Amino acid sequence: MNEGPLQLTLREMREMFGSGRVWAGIVTVAVIVGLIGPFQTFSHFSTGPRLGYWLTTVAITYTGGVFAGSLVINAFEYYFKTTNAVLHVMVAGLGAGTAVAILIVLINGIALGDWEIPGFQSFMVWVYCVAISICISTLHYLFDRPKSEVINPPKQVPLMARLNVKNRGQLYYLSMQDHYVNIVTSNGAELILLRLADAIKETDGVRGVKIHRSHWVALDAVAETRRKGSGMVAVMKDGAELPISRGQTEAARAAGLLPIAPA
Structure with missing residues (x-):
């Protein structure tokens, strides 16, 4: 029995969320955004509920985006046997952005009723989320790889798609x-x-x-x-x-x- 894309993704998620730095980053971003209160949340919530809203939103969208992006790219590499950099970034960004857009709509629908984010209605929510996710995937690909891989890129062999x-x-x-x-x-x-x-x-x-x-x-x-x-x-x-x-x-x-x- 081979380890498939879902098993690989779940293993990567366990390793990622076992890191204190990841949780520290989530909390830091949530606090900063919560204090700023973008998209009219500053006037819509008092300080406590606003921080709670953004902590929930950041944690859920980050988790969902990372899971979806990793699952899509692992499946793509597993079945198509390629680790092409451009495809990696585009596919990961598309998967993560779509998941984040859906989660944002659900969170706002549950927490805020009919309230809509100004400038982010309907299709534009998805467009912005995918664009941001592609940018994040690009930065992750460029700066999170080991230096030896950047200097001397490994041969793109199918077996690599199975590895973390x-x-x-x-x-x-x-x-x-x-x-x-x-x-x-x-x-x-x-x-x-x-x-x-x-x-x-x-x-x-x-x-x-x-x-x-x-x-x-x-x-x-x-x-x-x-x-x-x-x-x-x-x-x-x-x-x-x-x-x-x-x-x-x-x-x-x-x-x-x-x-x-x-x-």
């Missing part, structure tokens, strides 16, 4: 652990419920070789090969030493990891 965004990078190696595959990149490692053979099929664009029944390595991530005991190991860029089994010796030699055997 923070773990996407240059693919190093794949290792079986029980029924899971440990996918190791330049930015981290993540266990995915997947067969090794299926994971290897999703490494298109990366030159690699299976060196053991439990290990596949990207050739560019192998620092060296050396003898260890009675066998050979591939030393990876992150320092891991992966065994090269006797049954995979010829494949490793053909890939250039081992010297050509003397005639």
Whole structure:
């Protein structure tokens, strides 16, 4: 059973909302907006109810927007096998903006009855929300990626779409652990419920070789090969030493990891 877009999104949400900085940011924005009182909320509410309204609005729309944007982009990358930057930003912005627009209408309908936000009636609510979400998605994509990814972008391989965004990078190696595959990149490692053979099929664009029944390595991530005991190991860029089994010796030699055997 593979981890699908919904499971990946829920895992990302748990990690995100487990961060104190996220909650601090939500509260800070809510307090600032609540004190300013935009869209006539300053005259519509007294200070306490106004702060409560904006705290509720910011928390719900942020949660809904993040969930919808992440779910849409994870589904897009999962099914279409692409991590194109422009598509990432547009699809995430469209999904998040649509969810936020719906939530704003519902919140105002429940809290304010027939009151409407001046200048944001009907279709324009959706337009503004999508435009703002696309801008936020762009900033997130540009500034929230690891610096190594910005300097040396990883190959856009289908397997990357299965990983948490923070773990996407240059693919190093794949290792079986029980029924899971440990996918190791330049930015981290993540266990995915997947067969090794299926994971290897999703490494298109990366030159690699299976060196053991439990290990596949990207050739560019192998620092060296050396003898260890009675066998050979591939030393990876992150320092891991992966065994090269006797049954995979010829494949490793053909890939250039081992010297050509003397005639």
